[in-house]
Amino acid sequence: MAVKTEFSKDELMAILSNYNLGEHKDSQPLTTGTVQTNFLIRTTKGKFVFRYYENRSWDSVSFETNLLKYLKDKNYPCPAPISNKNGKFVGVYNQKPHAIFEFMEGQHVESPSEDQKSQLIKMVAELQNLTRNYRPLKKRHRWNYSVELCRVLARREAERINTANSRKKLQWLEDELTNLNLPSTLPKGICHCDFHFSNVLFKDGKFNALLDFDDANYTFLMFDLVGLIESAAWRHDKDEVLDFSEARKVLSEYMRHRCLNNNEKRHLFDVYKLSILFDCVWYFERGDTTDFYEKRKIEHLDSIGRQEFYNKLFCHGY
Numbered sequence: 001m002a003v004k005t006e007f008s009k010d011e012l013m014a015i016l017s018n019y020n021l022g023e024h025k026d027s028q029p030l031t032t033g034t035v036q037t038n039f040l041i042r043t044t045k046g047k048f049v050f051r052y053y054e055n056r057s058w059d060s061v062s063f064e065t066n067l068l069k070y071l072k073d074k075n076y077p078c079p080a081p082i083s084n085k086n087g088k089f090v091g092v093y094n095q096k097p098h099a100i101f102e103f104m105e106g107q108h109v110e111s112p113s114e115d116q117k118s119q120l121i122k123m124v125a126e127l128q129n130l131t132r133n134y135r136p137l138k139k140r141h142r143w144n145y146s147v148e149l150c151r152v153l154a155r156r157e158a159e160r161i162n163t164a165n166s167r168k169k170l171q172w173l174e175d176e177l178t179n180l181n182l183p184s185t186l187p188k189g190i191c192h193c194d195f196h197f198s199n200v201l202f203k204d205g206k207f208n209a210l211l212d213f214d215d216a217n218y219t220f221l222m223f224d225l226v227g228l229i230e231s232a233a234w235r236h237d238k239d240e241v242l243d244f245s246e247a248r249k250v251l252s253e254y255m256r257h258r259c260l261n262n263n264e265k266r267h268l269f270d271v272y273k274l275s276i277l278f279d280c281v282w283y284f285e286r287g288d289t290t291d292f293y294e295k296r297k298i299e300h301l302d303s304i305g306r307q308e309f310y311n312k313l314f315c316h317g318y
Contacts, residue, residue: 003029004054005037005096012041012050015093018084019100021045032108032198035214040103047103048082056214058090059141061097064213065089066137067190068101074130077123077209079104104209106201118253119207121228124195125257127210128221131190136218145193145219147177150277157284168289173280176298180270181306182220185263191223192216195231222264225254226272240296242304244312251313269309273301 007015013024022045030038030049037052053061065081069089072080079101081089090097109116136142143149151174158170192199193215201209233246260268280294287293301309 003031003037003039005052007037007039007050007052011093012039015050015091015098016041016043018086018091019082020085021048021082021100041100049079049101049103050098051101052093052098053096056097057141058092058097059138061090061099063136063138063142064216065099067131067134067216068213070134071127071130076126076130077104077207078213079209079211104201104211106203106208108198108200109202110197112197112202113205116202116205116207117232119202120195120197120200121250121253122257123207123210124192124224124228125254127192128189128224129258132187132221134189136190139218142217143215144217145191145223145274145278147180147182147274150274150281151177153281154277154284157281161285165289166284169280169284169292172289172295173277176273176277180274182267182270182274183263186267186271187221187261187264188218189221190216191219191221193219193223193227195224195227220271220274221258222260222268222271223275225250226268226275228254229272230275234297241300248313265314266306266310268313269301269306273298276301 007027009024009027012027016024022043025042025044027039027041027050030040032038036054036056039050039052041048041050056064066089068078068081071078082100082102083089084091084100090099092098112120143153154170154173158166192210192213194212195210199210199212200207201211228250229242229247232250233243235241235243276294276297280292283294287295289295304312
């Protein structure tokens with residue numbers, strides 16, 4: 001169940017009293033999402049989404065609301081944050097931050113069409129185009145995906161678990177991080193980092209909104225791209241291989257809207273491996289250190305090699 005904190009009608013009315021959103025009519029919990037608590041609220045002025053952050057600081061939520069305001073001002077399809085009577089986007093209730101957003105129409109699609117997949121890829125590229133020169137407020141209060149953050153989080157997990165297996169896995173992960181080649185000149189911006197169709201709304205078959213910026217952070221612009229490639233091209237079967245034909249389809253569509261520079265093309269291999277190493281952190285307790293999912297994926301990419309990875313993706317008429 002997505003709702004982790006219950007709110008009475010009186011509590012929601014008290015929170016709404018800090019906004020110019022009319023009088024409370026009714027509300028209901030939203031069951032989508034797995035981390036934060038969300039309510040659909042109807043007032044005399046319309047429908048809104050109340051989001052109560054269970055595990056985020058005020059500064060981290062401010063990063064999110066400021067980003068969404070920036071994107072909405074650029075006509076990007078995402079929910080706009082609603083300011084309260086004091087002009088603030090983020091409030092606090094019972095020592096936890098909350099925000100209210102406009103309600104976006106649309107439906108989640110479990111089996112998107114090829115056209116809808118293309119629309120998603122386009123919106124990923126447009127997000128990166130819009131945020132390449134964006135300087136986010138409260139950036140340091142987010143987990144901005146980098147080699148150093150991956151190392152810090154892995155060490156934290158290894159210490160928490162405190163087993164021989166966790167210590168060996170940490171050593172493997174740290175060795176893999178040292179093998180990455182990620183020049184400081186690689187362009188950075190905002191990546192959503194959770195471009196799953198459960199976070200996308202379509203209306204009449206058209207992309208209408210990207211939701212849930214809970215994991216969004218300032219990182220390599222290619223991070224979302226490798227997420228798209230992973231979703232479309234990694235074969236989750238006994239072979240566990242990357243389907244380069246499918247990967248090229250994703251790249252072709254993405255590069256219609258944002259062209260990668262030569263530096264990015266040369267180091268997409270490394271950003272992909274970094275994303276796998278972050279998955280290793282999220283699932284640090286999974287598998288024995290001699291044979292686990294992320295290790296097999298890294299070994300598969302290493303068997304291809306950086307140069308051949310580049311050749312298979314980019315030496316086909318790009």
